[in-house]
Amino acid sequence: MQVTKNQSKALENYLKFKMLFLKEEYKKRLKKVQNSMREKNIELLISQDTNNMNYLTGYDAWSFYYSQCVIVHVDAEEPLCFVRAQDAGGAYIKTYLKDENIIIYDEKYIHVWPVHPYDRLIEIIKEKKWDKLNIGVEMDSHYYTAFCHEKLLKGLPNAKVLDSERLVNWTRLIKSDDKIKLMKIASEITQIGMKTAMDVINPGVRQCDAVGEIQKSLFYGTSKYGGEYSSIATLLPTGKGTSASHLTATQDKFIDGEATIIELAGVYKRYHVPIARTILLGKAEQKKIDAMNATNEALDSGILAIKPGNTADEVAQEFWKVLDKYNIKKKSRTGYSIGIGYPPDWGEHTLNISKGDKTVLLPNITFHMIAVMQFGDWGVEASESIRVTEGGCEALCSFSRDLYIKD
Numbered sequence: 273m274q275v276t277k278n279q280s281k282a283l284e285n286y287l288k289f290k291m292l293f294l295k296e297e298y299k300k301r302l303k304k305v306q307n308s309m310r311e312k313n314i315e316l317l318i319s320q321d322t323n324n325m326n327y328l329t330g331y332d333a334w335s336f337y338y339s340q341c342v343i344v345h346v347d348a349e350e351p352l353c354f355v356r357a358q359d360a361g362g363a364y365i366k367t368y369l370k371d372e373n374i375i376i377y378d379e380k381y382i383h384v385w386p387v388h389p390y391d392r393l394i395e396i397i398k399e400k401k402w403d404k405l406n407i408g409v410e411m412d413s414h415y416y417t418a419f420c421h422e423k424l425l426k427g428l429p430n431a432k433v434l435d436s437e438r439l440v441n442w443t444r445l446i447k448s449d450d451k452i453k454l455m456k457i458a459s460e461i462t463q464i465g466m467k468t469a470m471d472v473i474n475p476g477v478r479q480c481d482a483v484g485e486i487q488k489s490l491f492y493g494t495s496k497y498g499g500e501y502s503s504i505a506t507l508l509p510t511g512k513g514t515s516a517s518h519l520t521a522t523q524d525k526f527i528d529g530e531a532t533i534i535e536l537a538g539v540y541k542r543y544h545v546p547i548a549r550t551i552l553l554g555k556a557e558q559k560k561i562d563a564m565n566a567t568n569e570a571l572d573s574g575i576l577a578i579k580p581g582n583t584a585d586e587v588a589q590e591f592w593k594v595l596d597k598y599n600i601k602k603k604s605r606t607g608y609s610i611g612i613g614y615p616p617d618w619g620e621h622t623l624n625i626s627k628g629d630k631t632v633l634l635p636n637i638t639f640h641m642i643a644v645m646q647f648g649d650w651g652v653e654a655s656e657s658i659r660v661t662e663g664g665c666e667a668l669c670s671f672s673r674d675l676y677i678k679d
Contacts, residue, residue, distance in 0.1 A: 291330055292541055293450065295368045301328060301443065302344065302351060308439045309346045314408035316397070317344040317436055320420070321413040322614035324440040326542060329353050329369055333362035336415055336614060338382065339389035343375075345402065354393055356382070390420050394427035403428050408436030414616060441622050444611055447636045451543065451611065452659060455638060458545040459657065459668040461499045461538030465490040465506075466549060466671050469536070474678065475528040475553050479508055479521035490538060500539040503613035504546075507535040514550075514651040517644045529554040533653040535642075537618055544613040545668050546640050548655040551676040563600075564652045564675035567643045570594035571654060571673070574606065574625070574641060578658060578665035584629035591643075592627065600645065607641040610657060633660050638668075 305328065309317055320341040325331045328342045328351055335356065343352040350373050353363050357376040364374060377392040397403050409424065410416050412435075424433050447455070468489040472482045483506050490506075493499035509519040510532040517533065526532065530553060537546035550564060574591030584607075591606050607625025610618055618640075623631045625641055642655035652675065657668040 298368050304443045305440055306346050313406055315346050315405035316402050317408045319440055320416040321410050323612040326612055327444055329367040332366045335359040388423055390423035404430045406432045411435040441620050445622050454541050454543040455545050457497050458538040458540040458543050461493045462545045462547055463669050463671050465536050469534045470676055473551055475526055477526050478523050480523050483521040502537045502539050503615045503618045509533050512649045515646045515649050542612050544610055544618040545657045547669050548653045550652045553678050555679055556677045566598045567645050567654050568673050571643050580634055582633050584623055584625050584631045588625050588627045607639050609639045635660055635662050
């Protein structure tokens with residue numbers, strides 16, 4: 273059911289108390305994005321990245337499986353939020369926008385090929401006489417499909433459609449102190465979830481039963497702060513599966529003598545704080561103890577290099593120096609920026625802790641520094657969520673990274 277203007281007005285006082293950030297905060301974010309648009313000669317931005325929609329407007333709903341976006345004109349006082357009619361209520365409730373800036377499309381555009389919601393979006397762009405502008409899109413966004421892009425190219429022949437190069441994502445890189453507070457709350461929930469994992473993973477227990485308890489603890493959160501759904505399922509590779517980092521739980525039982533990797537995130541107000549740890553059931557093989565020790569030494573070495581002014585590359589170089597010392601080969605990156613998260617992942621798609629990334633670290637950049645170590649048919653893993661501080665860095669969680677052995 274569509275929420276009428278009168279209904280949305282009745283919610284006005286309610287919204288003042290339920291909005292996560294003040295309207296002024298969203299205005300500041302908009303100005304930052306518009307400044308970046310000017311630098312890139314983008315006059316109109318279509319942002320379909322769910323995380324960016326939340327960042328720009330406060331919109332928060334499980335509606336990203338249909339076309340939706342935020343439209344930013346370089347000189348506008350507010351963006352537009354373009355959503356399905358069925359989800360209009362979510363936009364009225366969750367965003368700071370004026371009613372006239374919430375634009376809805378009808379059900380007739382849903383899964384009736386070749387009709388598409390972007391047909392309506394194109395009509396709106398033409399109505400506002402924006403059809404000859406330089407239009408930035410998020411070419412590598414999860415939900416910006418090839419069909420969306422084709423519709424824009426064919427429907428707006430006089431516009432120049434170009435990749436915005438993750439413009440909004442980069443604007444999100446440095447967190448405000450208020451966002452850091454939310455991430456610290458999320459970190460409390462993270463550690464509760466990891467403690468639960470260590471308690472419930474035992475020989476003979478089904479993986480799915482263990483994950484059920486882990487998920488319950490992540491949603492229950494603390495006595496003061498409840499958790500939310502994570503943008504990635506709790507990852508639980510076990511046995512030979514530890515050589516493949518993104519396996520999820522099955523009905524199979526944990527086996528004595530096998531290792532299990534747990535990667536999860538506590539979530540609060542969509543801000544994620546992930547960590548990974550490794551648990552071993554039964555007598556530990558020395559090679560796994562040695563690998564875990566080397567992994568933690570490499571993480572510690574990299575973390576020591578995290579401070580304002582250093583680059584992501586410098587952090588990576590210190591991490592890999594330790595791996596080189598032990599003749600351990602690792603090709604994958606060892607970190608990425610984090611913050612707001614919606615499925616299918618919690619990464620911001622900007623900074624990477626990898627060799628060659630020259631991104632300069634600044635205070636309140638947050639990232640997940642993760643060491644995925646794979647050795648043929650087995651592996652170990654550990655990680656920390658890190659905040660860059662004025663004088664160095666801090667780990668957002670204090671949960672031990674040692675190989676947890678239950679014998």
